[in-house]
Amino acid sequence: MTDLAKDAAARLAAEEGAGGQQVLDHLVDLLDLEQIEENIFRGVSPAASPVRVFGGQVAGQALVAAGRTVPTERKVHSLHAYFIRPGDPSIPIVYEVDRTRDGRSFTTRRAVAIQRGKAIFALSASFQQPEPGLDHADHMPDVPAPETLPTFAERIRGFPGLSGARTRPRPIDIRYINDPPWMTRETGAATGRNQVWMRADGSLPDEDLLHVCVLTYASDMTLLDSPLARHGVYWELDSVSGASLDHALWFHRPFRADEWFLYDTESPSASGGRGLATGRFFAADGTLIATVVQEGLLRVS
Template sequence: MTELARDAAAGLDVQEGAGGQAVLDNLVALLDLERIEEDIFRGVSPPHSPVRVFGGQVAGQALVAAGRTVPPERRVHSLHAYFIRGGDPRVPIVYEVDRIRDGRSFTTRRVVAVQHGKAIFALSASFQKSEPGLEHADAMPEVPDPETLPTYAERLAEFPQALPDVRKRPRPIDIRYVNDPPWVTRQTGERPGRNQVWMRADGVLPDDHLLHVCVLTYASDMTLLDSPLARHGVYWDLDRVLGASLDHALWFHRPFRADEWFLYDTESPSASGGRGLATGRFFSRDGKLLATVVQEGLLRVLPPDGQSARQD
């Protein structure tokens, strides 16, 4: 295990609810996987983890594993992933990489994350060498600048009794809500069809393209399922909601730095059958469309009488 990974596992320099460079450095450490054999890597979870491994973490680590078997001039342009079982944050995760194809322009990798002898996550990723082609993109919505918006901590401070567990988690990503957060609209009766946040890594990242892509992948799972919940006026920890990511797809369109502000514009076109679908677009501050994401999540609202719902 690398020195960075050991520090992350020990939770060094991290306090409850902290942010800033020290917390971001621990995220970088989590993404610095240990190579234990050819095409086999091992990752850890932070000590301040919830009951299950955060989906963005396992997706980011799996993408690191895939990227370390690909020439650096080939950059990831898409990933498709399934969350198969809840991950155990108390034990390491082993990532097994299958080299599916190395073509003249594209490289394909498949990664399976394993714990306790069983697959918990599977990812397929495609990498491409840079080449010219057609260019167009949707325009970025008009939104206020991130510096004019309250910080995440300031938003939570407006509701001192809400989300006590969320307040304790270290936050490597600086998040600024453009619209009112879901825990606010839940009380006001609004049912927004759209959720918009500014995001950036809360510090400075090294000049490593793969790392920036993996940090954005990590961040992409942070507010995405807020969109279907907000449309129904319910929210994590405030209502009896049982939720988990089921699958996740990302397409990377243009280069970016994850330690610079990007707008995450998400909405939910559908919810049915105990599942909610959410789509999102990432824009740079100067309006470039950086990436597109789609995720379906398990969303079960438990009955108010306390009857438990089945968990998979």
Template sequence: MTEVARAAAEDPDAVLSADRVPRDAHGVPHGQPVLDRLVALLDLERIEENIFRGVSPKHSPIRVFGGQVAGQALVAAGRTVPAERRVHSLHAYFIRGGDPSVPIVYEVDRIRDGRSFTTRRVVAVQRGRAIFSLSASFQLDEPGADHADEMPDVPAPETLPTQGERITPELREKFGVVVDRPRPIDVRYVTEPPWLTRGQGPGEARNQVWMRADGKLPDDQLLHVCVLAYASDMTLLDSVLARHGVYWGTDNVLGASLDHAMWFHRPFRADEWFLYDCVSPSASGGRGLATGRFFAQDGTLIATVVQEGLLRIG
């Protein structure tokens, strides 16, 4: 366990206590120190050969953020796989809400080690009960057919306001602690944020944001993939909510991630801008489905995501 990870395990907010931490106009921390804390949270403690332990930041809401547990589970899987084999897909289920005050134990099952592919299964456990399960497949690089969708034509991220600049005093009063969480990911909305369009009636079932890790990440491809997995759970279901003109915390909406799948197509850096283009093809039975595509700023398609979420609108 590294010194940074050990400090995070003892006090996940310790890196934010220094006066040098950048803050937006509302006093919310962002930038490299906040990203360093996310990296520390992903640097799991190895307990046994196939058992790891992770923690959550103190600022977490009543449940562990889904992107965090997905990222940590993928770290656990990746640390049992040779570095030359890159993760190309994951499939996960959110089983129970995680308690951020309790460490999470990740148990890795080495399903298969083949000549080209490696398969791992991870179960995240709290208080003796599974809260999350993940299967991931890793592959040696090899040549093959190559084609991809083109990136939508959207404004450059530098021309768009930050998430903090979008938050008005009225929204701060409604969202409270939610908008005061430190932001390791810089998010720039291309489409209007659903919290600004709520109350205007049904809209298009689409959500587009530019994202990047808010600082510099180490040159570790697995870490970049895990940060992308973390970010993938942040705005994906916004495309479902936009279709119905509602939003979490401001309307009578109950929701949670149910399952999550990702396919990683090409190498990338998560500390460079990527477009997250999300649409919702369907919502029914108290559930909403969303699909997302990640594009690097040069237009390269780097990953695809599909998630179904619980969506109960009162």
């Protein structure tokens, strides 16, 4: 990681309430890993991060590391990951990439994130040479346009308990379609379905892997709201502790992460202190672009 990227990471944490292109540029810098050996990369976290590394950050950085060992013409179509230990944002993260297989059509990579000699995160990703084939997809739900919806900052006004991590600079512009779970917990109108419009809050370079990594980063935001919402509880407002356990993403079609996409999530099950959430990403024109599944640790006392 260059000194410029480190400075950007610090500024990202310091600019409370900021948004837009400047904050997005800092996220891009965080995803710009330093290569320290042929298959070894290093990344950092924002200087004033929460007590552990944000899951979307380590997933995005691991995918960057894996992708940089793959020819650019091969596009990532799926990733499967496990969150093993909490990441410490005060020290760098080392990513070791295993070049598992280079086939005629598919390339497989495994990336392990390491701190203090121990794995904190493991990712397997598959890349494919583009080819024609069968084509069908679910239709996008009928939802209001993002420009007609309140901003995230407008949504959290009047809820002083939602300070801290959720009011830090946000490189992703999020617009809730349904009432957010911190509102429905009070009205009793909570359901297991959560719909938000998202986009990178600015312009991104024309680099396919970067757009996929930004969506990967965003995919860990709001996803576990769905199982909590079904029970009318929410992170800062109730005695809830949780963490991502695993994460899987399938990328179906090309997209730009700096254009609006719908994130439609729901929770089919919660049991044993764990909650399962599934989600679909649609481009603004209705194209299904990605699917996600995550299980999280959810403890309510």
